[in-house]
Amino acid sequence: MGTPAEAARAIRFDIEPQSLAAALDQFAREAGVQILYPYAIATTHRVAGLHGTMQPRAALEQLLQGSGLAIASFDDRTIALRVAAPAPQRRRRVGRSEARPAPPPASSPAPEILVTGRAADAALSAAEESYAVTQISAATLADRAPMSTADLFKEIPGFWVESTGGEASNNVRSRGIPTDGYSSVALLEDGLPVQYDGGLAYLNTDQVLRLDATIDRVEAVRGGPSAIFAPNAPGGSINFLTRDALTDPGVTLTTQLTRNDYRRVDGFFGAGIAPHIGVSLGGFYRYDNGLRDPGYPADRGGQLRAAIDYDDGRNRLAFNVKRLDDRVILYLPVPLQFSADGKVEAIPGFDPLTDTLDGPDNVHVPFKTADGTRDFDLSRGTDSRVTFYTMMGRLALGDSAALEVKSRLRTGKTVRNGLFPIGRPAAGTDYIASVWPRLATAYPTAATAEIRYADSGKPFLPSSNGNGLVVGANLLSVQLPMDEFITDTRVTDSVDRWGRHDIAVGLTYDDTRLGYDRQMSTVLLDVSGRAQRLDVVALGAAGQPVGALTDNGFIRYGSLFDDVHIHSSNVAVYLADEWHVGSRWRIDLGARWERIAIRGAAEGSTAVDLGDTATLADDAVLTGDGVEEPIRRRYAGFNWTIGVNYHPAAGTGLFARFTRATRLPGATDFNAAPDRTDAADVPITMAEVGTTFERRHWSLSAVLFGTRFERLPFTDYRFDAVTNSYVERTSIANTSTIGLEFDGHADLFGPLQLDLKATLQNPRYRNFVYVDLADGQAVTHDATGNQLIRVPRLSLRATPSLHLLNDRLRIGADFVHYSHRFADVANSQRLPAYSLINLDMEAQLDRHIKLSVHATNITNVLGLTEGNPRVGSFDAGGSTGYFLARPEFGRTVRVILNVNF
Structure with missing residues (x-):
């Protein structure tokens, strides 16, 4: 029958x-x-x-x-x-046309399907899911070849992505979540966190994660059950699934070329060596001068992964070693100006689309410290030398039950050297006027002052750089040795009682040992591409030097110092049940209890005078005081979620979900303040209602969501250009967001197709009050109702495409629009709305070779993704005059050749 x-x-x-x-x-x-x-x-x-x-x-x-x-x-x-x-x-x-799956064994009666954020591995269509999932296939990864991990996330509705920092150290926010980096979105590799806490200070997860040919596909869960199965993931979890020789044997070779001598090679080789056993080797190497050329190699290095897999259809054991040895530049805000009518404009002499303040003048610069001279090398950028050892196993325990164990050991060190601009650009004469009182007090015989180039001693004139402007910057060096062990053990089973229950019970353990050595000095630069250091010299009546504000361009040596060692341990227990009530209804239940214990010590600091009377730069050098303050903290939280799906017909689904989660303080929250009292668990409430339609010529997913954070500490970490030191203040407030995600596809007519992704949201601060000093008087500001910083209310990506020559040729365009944002909590500095146009072409030359061409920002739009938090994230000072912000990259064309056998 x-x-x-x-x-x-x-x-x-x-x-x-x-x-x-x-x-x-x-x-x-x-x-x-x-x-x-x-x-x-x-x-x-x-x-x-x-x-x-x-x-x-x-x-x-x-x-x-x-x-x-x-x-x-x-x-x-x-x-x-x-x-x-x-x-x-x-x-x-x-x-639908997204993934590159493998078949089940011929002896298996039904397919198993790996889906991120689930208790079961049984087949489940998109219309049957009780949460929103975005799948990014191997073909999409190969064709798009995103320039960074964050760049890939632009494919995910509901995510606001800032990928303008380069290949690493970017920011991603999901559904109005107000925290930066990856502190609320988990990055996973084969279901195990790449880094347990993605929000560690100066150590975003994307600094140690690179896309290459060993990644088979990506599954992104937006909200939903992420807070149950992954740590620190209320906003979602993004799972990078690796390719293995049993599932997908063969050879892949990809080359990329673009301007600024960008050269990259990706490769993969996988083959079976015995029944049920396969081995693979893959990775990438890349060298380039940067999308903003600093005058030295901006990105250089690569990654290599070797793996062996055993899979007999019921039991599986896999082991792989991945080594990352890579340096990438960190692009930071650049100088800009507001016109009289509030428009953003380039400053003469500085192209914000292609220029950067980074340059050879700050490569191998001596830092003076209390312990001697320390070399600062800006060209190191974010230098990650990290090794990952991963073992995963699955043991069948009968017809339906299984034991799954995944473990990963990480060892290595990351060094982050960066040039962080501070304050606002100013005319050289205005800068001299601002520092003259200090010079006149320190050098009573001084009659005037002038600015000179530190390397040559030549005077800095208004014509020297085309604009006569100077800007301060911090040369920051952070060393982050880190060892981490993560393991997750899960038992799954299916039980038939009042319907079918697919159940998972799991235990996750993490042990992290982290060092944090941060030193910084402050310099004065001219506003130009590849900026040069400047000296401010005090002159006597006869024009002779009598002293200096700076030394070799340094305004202050040792303007920041931290020496911390941290040990944290995390334990989480979780339970999930996919309850199939009938053929059309499913109820998903999940709970997670988690505890973090933080131990360590932070050395205090003191300011010392190095004794050079010819300069003020060494008068207050921060160094360790030899006194370590212990860090002892312990926090626990409970997360739970319930989701309901109704599947009335093939290709049609409705779902609703409610989640209560807790974001616990992280290990590095106490680096600069071991005795802080404002760190506490942050309650998070999330609700979503969605629908999915999959039809013959179109598909649609729409999700209405609401997110609320309570008791969240917001820190204004502003650099004071007068004292050349950071001034910190914290306000504890709430946020709320309601929004709509939209993801659709349509075959319009003939070869024309249209894909559309959009997010419309209303992210607002609640109960946000902070205090400023004005003329010595305390002034209270209420930011309640203001829009969350850096998050646009509307994000839209429309992609029409032509599929020609029996689908061997695709020509498409991306039309991208972001509504205006704000650089500060006060909403005083407005970042204007902007739109981008990108073009793509993919041609299947034969069964093995594909050629792709990608052109981004073809109209060279000056779109700003963020302001400069070092000028003040509470109040950035309005939208007038000169300022600093980080824009999109200028026009870039990449050519990619992909060969598969």
Whole structure:
């Protein structure tokens, strides 16, 4: 007797000649089902087409003739294909034309599908999910070749991404979450955190994560159950799933070229060496002069991963070693100006699209410290030399139960050297006037002062750099040795009682040991590309030097000092249940209890005078005082979530979810203030309601969400240009956001398709009060109702594309728009709305070779993603005159050649 799907009504199919992979994707849309198939086989076989009205199974069998594939399972929602001859394969999930899955073993009656944020690994279509998921396939990764990890996240609705920092150290925010970096979004690799706490000071997770040819695909969970299965993940979890030789053997080689001598090679080799055993080797190497050329190699280095996998269809054991040895530049705000009518403009002599203040003048510069001279090398940028050892296993415990263990050891060190501009650009004469009282007091015989170039001694004139402007900057060096061990043990099972329960019970443990050595000095620079250090010299009546504010361009040596060692341990226990109440209803339940214990010590600091009377730069050098203040903290929190899905018909789903989560303080929250009293758990409330439609020629996902943070400390870490030191203040407040995410696809007519992603949200501060001093008087400011900093209310990406020559040629464009944002809590500095146009072309030259061309920001739009927090994140001083902000990169064209065997 046939299944209901086999006896389904006949459907009209119109499938043109094309690759089998593309034909199967079209079949899935026209039949309204999800189809799983081995991409590597299907993409190399071509079909003659299929036209007519027939039963879906008969139509599919006709498509598969001569392809080497056969039907493994077939029902009214999900179809799985396998190779016609038995072969051990790992099973994966595929979405509409998105993924590159592998088939189940021929002996397996049904496919298993890996889905991030789930208790079970049974097949589940997008319409059956009780949360929002974005899948990014291997084909998309190869075609798009994102320039950074953060750049990839622009594919995810609900995420606001700042990828203008370069290949690392960027920011991502999800659904109005008010914290920066990756402190509320977890990055996972094969389901295990790359770094347990992504919000460690100066150590964002993306600093040690690189995309390369060893990544098979990416699954991103937005909100939903992320806070149950992953640490510090109320905003979502992004899972990078690696490629292995059993699932996808073969050879891949990709080369990229672009301006500024960008050269990159990615490679992967995987092969079976025995039944059920495969080995692979892959990685990348890259060298370039930067999207903003600093005059030295900006990014150089690479990554290598070696892996061995065993998988017999029931039990699995995998081990891989990944070594990252890479230096990347950190791009920071650049000088700009507001015109009289409030528009953002370039400053003469400085191109904000291509210039950077970084330059050779600050490579190998001597820092004077109380312990002697220390070399500062700006060209090191973010220098990560880290090794990851990962082992994963799955042991079947009968017909339905399994034990899964994943462990990862990380060892290594990251050094971050950066040039952080401070304050606002100022005319040289105005700067001299601002520091003259200090010079006149220190050097009574001084009659005047002038600015000179530190290296040559030549006077700095208004014509020297085309604008006559100077700006302060901090040369910051942070050394971060870190060892971390993470392990996650999970037992899964299925129980039939009042429906079917797919249950997971897990335990996660993390042990982190981190060093934190931070030293900084402050310099004066001219406003120019590849800025040069400047000296301010006090002159006597006869014009002779009598002293100086600076020394070799340094306004203050030792303007910041920290020496901290931290040990944190995290324990989490979680439970999840996917309860299939009936054929159309599912209830997802989850809970997580977590505890963090933080131990360590921070050395105090004191200011010393190094004794050079010819300069003021060494009068107050911060150094360690030899007294260590202990850090002893312990916090615990409880997260829970409930989601309901209603699946009335194939390709249609409705869901609702409510989550209560807690963000615990992190290990590095006490680096600069071991005795702080404002650190506490932050309650988070999230709710979402969504719908999913998958039809023959279109698909749509829409999610209405609400997010609320309570008792969240906001710190204004402002650099005072008068004292050349940081001034810190904290306000504890709430935030609330309501918004709508939209993700849609449509086959319009002929070869024209349209993809649309949009987020509309209203992120606001609540109960936010802070105090300023004005003329010695305390002035209270209420920021309640103001828009969250740096988050646009509207993010929109529309991508029309033409698919020609039987899908061998794709020509597309991205039209991107961001509404205005604000650089500060007071909403005094407005960052204008902007729109970008990007162009793409991908051509399948033959069955093995693909050529792609990507052009970004082709109109050279000056769009600002953030202001400069060092001038004040509470109040940045308004939208007039000169200021600092970080813009999008200028026009860039990349050529990518991908070869697969």
